[in-house]
Amino acid sequence: DTGVSQNPRHKITKRGQNVTFRCDPISEHNRLYWYRQTLGQGPEFLTYFQNEAQLEKSRLLSDRFSAERPKGSFSTLEIQRTEQGDSAMYLCASSRSTGGLMNTEAFFGQGTRLTVV
């Protein structure tokens, strides 16, 4: 396993367009997280899945954002009607957890850098 993989690495889109990002977690990891990072800030939590169930969504995740993990493996994050304020690095992470708490390390992918022009 080569770790958490994110595609594409970079995406430039025009305002108003829809974009979709993909994350492939480490294969034995049941937890998958999405974060957003803007310049000079730490990663901000967006949402996470345990297997295929989406367990929590941040207030940051407006109704233009949707995430899925249909078979409990890879996940997609879609942003509809993109705005310039959506420009950021979108990071995916995975971990193996039992019960409600994280009980192992979380490993991050390289991220997808979104630029909305």
Next chain:
Amino acid sequence: GEDVEQSLFLSVREGDSSVINCTYTDSSSTYLYWYKQEPGAGLQLLTYIFSNMDMKQDQRLTVLLNKKDKHLSLRIADTQTGDSAIYFCAESTDKLVFGAGTILRVKS
């Protein structure tokens, strides 16, 4: 609520020790983490400590945890220019909550 705070900037000379500090609010955190991020790169897990420990050493890295004060520190011994990066502290319960990061600058 959950909140993690770090100092913004630290400058050290090559060969000196660096100490990066962090405070967190959630006393139910199970693990506390240190991640490193170099320019244009993703987050690299450096080390972590379980909440019932007070110290962990891993080669040049020493993590100290004061659970009573909710204070976490990362000490890097013999700091090298390659250690220049942003260091993020994070607490976890069901998810990671990050601080804003500390920029470490190492002067040769």
